[in-house]
Amino acid sequence: MKKQIVIAVTALNAIDSPGPGVAVIRAIRDCKDFDVKIIGLSYEALEPGLYMHDLVDKTYQIPYPSGGTDSLYARLLYIHEQEKLDLIIPNFDAELYNFIKLRDKLNELGIRTFLPELNQFEARDKMKLFEFGQKHGFLVPEDKILHELRELKKMEDDLEYPIVVKGKFYDAVIARSYDQAEKAFLKIMAKWGLPIIMQEFIKGTEINIAALGDGEGNAISIIPMRKLYITDKGKAWAGITLEDDKLVELARKFIETTRWRGGCELEVMLTDDGKPYIMEVNPRFPAWIYLTAGAGQNQPASLVKMAMGEKVEPFKTYEVGKIFIRYAWDLITDIKEFQLISGNGEL
Amino acid sequence: MRIRKNIAVSDEGFLFNPATGDSFSTNGIGSEIISLLKQDKSTSEIIEEISKNYDVDRLLLERDLEEFTGLLKDYSILE
Incomplete structure (x- = not known):
């Protein structure tokens, strides 16, 4: 009989701008090499994954990332007492800092993680991406970090319109004039706070690459994907795996250079003359990660194996x-379930 | 004039470019031309072959073929 691994997973918000949690769980459950019990970790009572009982065995609410590491640790300690967690896979950008900080303390409890080092995590931060590209020889668009609106006028000395206005965690708007840039600045500031990133606009085809590193410089899996259908929030609603050695090489170089541990997503703009610019590096699996399992390289399952100490050889083909095509599905549940999670913080 | 070697072409004339993710479908005659291009036939050989099988004005065929192959180049199907 296979040993059961108890895995806690976050980002169960399978909504129109989805978190990767449900896709991660689905990929893990597809792998027949181990038995798993999945513990959902949620922030909101209406995250759809909570109610998908064929995927998630039990869910606990956890405090928002802004609550800091102490309250998160206290909650995880309680959950661990109930469930004897073997592994936690966090999937939100905003929560990763806290989980990385808690890595050693969790390890002492016997809870494993498979996350990048803090310096790896911070080096690829949106606000340091240009510096990162310069240092390691990656093509990266030029940018300016603005801490207040009045810096916008000065920015025009360095960057030409159109520019991309980006929030520190999410959101990106293309602005073609000062007025548009100002409007985007204020809108994004209201949602995500300061600073705001102003990035050089690169024209081309957007490619996303899901990659998994072992932390020793080896890329275990690399899958490039092009979005075929994009929602008004810029999210992929359908996408297709591509064959492009140049893109695979780019991701391999990124993993090697950073010695990245865990999953990540490179957002790349391939210009018409074939130059791949790294636009962003997301330090976790993307929401479309189930496509990697569909294409023959199950990245979440490989992460579980590595986190549990197994040596995983790099995949060679995919x-x-x-193609993946996302769909919306009305899940019916009962007020009793909603009451359990919103009242007791457990479901 | 050659079809790029990574381009997948089905018997029905459905083309898939795995490097870009683009896919295209052609009609019957387009599919025949692509099949001839895959056999490394030259433009004049393709014109000969099509003229043999269809009652078509040669000048018109030459012009249409040029337009069609131009389109295939634009879409990175032809090298």
Whole structure:
């Protein structure tokens, strides 16, 4: 009989701008090499993954990242007492800092993680991306970090319109004039706070790459994907796996250079003359990660194996032309379930 | 004039470029031309072949073929 691994997973918000949690769980459950019990960690009572009982065995609410590491640790300690966690896979950008900080303390409890080091995590931060590209020889668009609106006028000395106005965690708007840039600045500031990133606009085809590193410089899996259908929030609603050695090489170099541990997503703009610019590096699996399992390189399952101490050999092939198409599905539940999670913080 | 070697072409004339993710479908005659291009036939050989099988004005065929292959180049199907 296979040993059961108890895995806690966050980002169960399978909504129109989805978190990767449900896709991560689905990929893990697809792997027949181990038995798993999945513990959902949620922030909101209406995250759809909480109610998907065929995927998630039990869910606990956890404090928001802004609550800091102490309250998160206290909550995880309680959950661990109930569930004897073997592994936690956090999937939100905003929570990763806290989980990385808690890594050693969790390890002492016997809870494993498979996360990048803090310096790796911070080096690829949106606000340091240009510096990162310069240092390691990656093509990265030029940018300016603005801490207040009045810096916007001065920015025009360095960057030409159109520019991309970006929030520190999410959101990006293309602005073609000062007025548009100002409007985008204020809108994003209201939602995500300061600073705001102003990035050089690169014209081309947007490619996303899901990659998994072992922390020793080896890329275990690399899957490039092009979005075929994009929502008004810029999220992929359908996408297809691509064959492009240049993109695979780019991701391999990124993993090697950073000695990245865990999953990540490179957002790349491939210019018409074939130059791949790294636009952003997301330090976790993307929401479309189930496509990697569909294409023959199950990244979440490989992460579980590595986190549990197993040596995983890099994948050599994947299926090109595999397509994912996301869909919306009305899940019916009962007020009793909603009451359990919103009242007791457990479901 | 050659079809890029990574381009997948089905018997029905459906083309898939795995490097870009683009896919295209052609009609019957387009599919025949692509199949001839895959056999490394030259433009004049393709014109000969099509003229043999269809009742078509040669000048018109030459012009249409040029337009069609131009489109294939634009879409990075042809090298």
